[in-house]
Amino acid sequence: MHEIAQRPARSGLRRARRQLLDGGELPRELVGPELARSWLRSWQAGLQPAGRMPGAPHASGAQLARALEQQRELVAHAWPVMEFLAEQTEGTDSMVILAGADGVVLQALGDLQFVSRAERVALRPGATWSEQYRGTNAIGTALAERQAIVVHSEEHYLERNAFLTCAAAPILAPGGQLLGVLDVSGDHRGYHPHTIGLVRSAARMIEHRLFETRHDVRHWHGVVLRLHAQAEGIGTLTEGLLAVREDGGLAGANRAALRMLGLEWPQLARCRIEDVLAEPLQLLMDWFRRSPSVPRIVHGHGGAALWARVEAARPALAARPSAPVEEAAPVDALAALDTGDLAMHATLQRARKLAPSAIPLLVQGESGAGKEVLARAMHGCGPRRGQAFVAVNCAALPEALIEAELFGYERGAFTGAAREGATGRIREAHGGTLFLDEIGDMPLAMQTRLLRVLQDRQVTPLGGGKPVAVDFWLICATHRDLRAQIEAGRFREDLFYRLNGFTLKVPALRARSDLEALLAQQLRALVPGRELEVEATLLAALRAYAWPGNLRQLASVLRTACALLDAHEGVIGWQHLCEDFAEQLRPPSVTAGATAPEPEDLRSISRGAIRRALAESGGNVSEAARRLGISRNTLYRRQGD
Numbered sequence: 001m002h003e004i005a006q007r008p009a010r011s012g013l014r015r016a017r018r019q020l021l022d023g024g025e026l027p028r029e030l031v032g033p034e035l036a037r038s039w040l041r042s043w044q045a046g047l048q049p050a051g052r053m054p055g056a057p058h059a060s061g062a063q064l065a066r067a068l069e070q071q072r073e074l075v076a077h078a079w080p081v082m083e084f085l086a087e088q089t090e091g092t093d094s095m096v097i098l099a100g101a102d103g104v105v106l107q108a109l110g111d112l113q114f115v116s117r118a119e120r121v122a123l124r125p126g127a128t129w130s131e132q133y134r135g136t137n138a139i140g141t142a143l144a145e146r147q148a149i150v151v152h153s154e155e156h157y158l159e160r161n162a163f164l165t166c167a168a169a170p171i172l173a174p175g176g177q178l179l180g181v182l183d184v185s186g187d188h189r190g191y192h193p194h195t196i197g198l199v200r201s202a203a204r205m206i207e208h209r210l211f212e213t214r215h216d217v218r219h220w221h222g223v224v225l226r227l228h229a230q231a232e233g234i235g236t237l238t239e240g241l242l243a244v245r246e247d248g249g250l251a252g253a254n255r256a257a258l259r260m261l262g263l264e265w266p267q268l269a270r271c272r273i274e275d276v277l278a279e280p281l282q283l284l285m286d287w288f289r290r291s292p293s294v295p296r297i298v299h300g301h302g303g304a305a306l307w308a309r310v311e312a313a314r315p316a317l318a319a320r321p322s323a324p325v326e327e328a329a330p331v332d333a334l335a336a337l338d339t340g341d342l343a344m345h346a347t348l349q350r351a352r353k354l355a356p357s358a359i360p361l362l363v364q365g366e367s368g369a370g371k372e373v374l375a376r377a378m379h380g381c382g383p384r385r386g387q388a389f390v391a392v393n394c395a396a397l398p399e400a401l402i403e404a405e406l407f408g409y410e411r412g413a414f415t416g417a418a419r420e421g422a423t424g425r426i427r428e429a430h431g432g433t434l435f436l437d438e439i440g441d442m443p444l445a446m447q448t449r450l451l452r453v454l455q456d457r458q459v460t461p462l463g464g465g466k467p468v469a470v471d472f473w474l475i476c477a478t479h480r481d482l483r484a485q486i487e488a489g490r491f492r493e494d495l496f497y498r499l500n501g502f503t504l505k506v507p508a509l510r511a512r513s514d515l516e517a518l519l520a521q522q523l524r525a526l527v528p529g530r531e532l533e534v535e536a537t538l539l540a541a542l543r544a545y546a547w548p549g550n551l552r553q554l555a556s557v558l559r560t561a562c563a564l565l566d567a568h569e570g571v572i573g574w575q576h577l578c579e580d581f582a583e584q585l586r587p588p589s590v591t592a593g594a595t596a597p598e599p600e601d602l603r604s605i606s607r608g609a610i611r612r613a614l615a616e617s618g619g620n621v622s623e624a625a626r627r628l629g630i631s632r633n634t635l636y637r638r639q640g641d
Ligand SMILES: Nc1ncnc2c1ncn2[C@@H]1O[C@H](COP(=O)(O)OP(=O)(O)OP(=O)(O)O)[C@@H](O)[C@H]1O
Pocket: 061, 337, 365, 366, 367, 368, 369, 370, 371, 372, 373, 374, 437, 438, 477, 479, 522, 551, 552, 553, 555, 631, 634
C-alpha cells in the first residue's frame, strides 16, 4: 500500500494540467502514477477543472437513512475509530469522514472553520465524492485505486477543491470487497505528512473489527489463524487474520495476512490452506483442540516462518452457536438533519452526545421547527432504538382525556371508558422513549401526577389499579418559555427541574442559513431521481419569508408545488404555489432589497396570513391551518400572539 510519497511541485502540476487539457496527454514524470491515472479518469468523465461543477448528487434524508441502514455494520464499527481519529487530529481544523463504496459521505465528525458554508455542506453526510462527479479527490480516488492516498491542494482535479488537503484509506471486507473509505480532510495550509499513516491505521482498525464480527468469516466450524512474524505481534493491529473453512478453503483474510502469505485478493477464494501453508489443516485443528491459545510456528511455502495462533472461527463456538454476531448498529438519523446551519449543527452535536444518556431533555423551538423529528432521531441513535417511541401532544388533548391517555385506566374507571381498560401512553413507552410535546400546555393537576411518576418511576392507572414500574427516557418539547410560565404560576418549578436535564434549542426556519439545502433535500425526497430547481425570484422571496409554520409549512408548500409540477418541468416557479401563499410571499419579495422582516413585524405578518387563510376557508379553522401548513393549535396560538 503506498500513497504519493513526495508531493509533485505546484509548477509541475500546472504544466501537467495544461498539457492534459490541451491534448489529453499527461506527462507522468510531473505527477505520480496514481494521480496521473485519476486525472485521466476525471478528464475522461468530462469534468472541467475551472468550470462550474456539474451538480454532484446529494442524498436526501431518506436516501441517507437507507444507506446508513444498509451499511450499519461498517458505520457502527467506524464510529468509535472516527472519534479516536478526531481526537488525534484535534486542533488541526480538519474533519474525519466515512464514505460508502459509492463515495457518499455517511458520517462526518468535526468542522472546518475556515471554509464557506457551501463548502461545509459539501463535506456533510449525503454529499457524493466519487471521482465521476468531483474528479480527483482522496475519497473518490482511494476508492478507484483501492489504496490509501493523499490528495493535496492543487492535486485535486477541480480547482474549487484546492483549498483542501485530504488523506483517505479504503476499508475492505474480509473477502477483499470495497466497503467504504475513511478520510481526514482539512485546510491545505495545514498539510501534515503523518496524517495518512493515522488514517491507514484507523482503516485497519475498522477492518479488524469487521473481521472479528462478520458472519461470513466467523459463522461456521472452521478456524481463524492470527499470524505475525513475532509471537508478541499476535493480537495487535498489525497481525494477519486468515479464516479457514472446515474443508480447508480460505474464507477471508485481512491485508496483512495476504502480504505475509504472498497472496492477492482475487486468489483468496480459490485457495486452500495447504496452498499457502506447509502445515495441513488437520494439524492446525489438532493444535486448536489441544491448546488453542498457544502460538506455534507455521511455514509459508516460500519457507518463511510465521507465528500463528489458531482460534475457533466462531468466538462462542460451544456456548451460543446461533447467537447474533453484533447488536444492530444505529442509523444515523441525526446526521441526516445536519444540512449546514451552524446553530442546528451545534444542537445536533449536543444531541449526539446526549443520545446514549438517560438524561431528561427539554427541546425548545417554535411549532413545526422539527422538535419531534429531532427527538425521534435521538431515540434512533441511542440505546433504546428498537423500543417504542411514544409521542403525546399535551396541547392537542382535551384536559379531561389527558389523564386517561397518559396514565391508563382500569376497567370501568369512568363513564365512557373502554370496557377492558387502557394501558396508557406512559406504560407503552416502557423500555423506550416518551416524548411529551407542548409540555407547557399540560394542566397543573396533570403536572403533579407526572411529577409523581418521574419521582417514583411507577404509574398508577385511573380507577385504583396497582402501581406498575416504568422505565423510559423522557424528552419534552415546548414552544413556550417555561421559566415565564413558572413565574406566572402555570408550570410547576419542581417538574421543570425534573424534566430539564438539558435544553436543546431547535432554530426557527427564518433564522436558519440552510434554506436552500433544506429545499433541495425535501425536493429530492418528494421527487426522487429528478434534480429540481427553484426559480430565482421565488427563491429570494422564500429566503425573505418569515415562515410562521417553520419546517412543517415548508414541507406543505413543497408538497403542493410538486403536485402542481408537470412531468417535463424542472423548475419550481410562482405558478406552482397556492395562491394565498404566493400572496403572502410577494410583498417582501417585491419591496426593495427583499430583506427578511424585522422580528417585531413577524407577529403581524403571521396574524395577517392567518386572517387571509381563515377568510379564504370560510372560517374553517382546520382548512385554514392546512393551507398554512401549521397545526390548529399553532393557528389558535398565533392568532392570540
Ligand atoms: N429536517 C427536516 N426535513 C424535512 N422535513 C422536516 C424536517 N424537520 C421537520 N420536518 C417537517 O416538519 C414537520 C414538523 O416537524 P415536527 O413535528 O418535528 O415539529 P415540532 O417542532 O415538533 O412541531 P409542533 O411543536 O407543532 O409539534 C414534520 O412532520 C416534517 O414534515
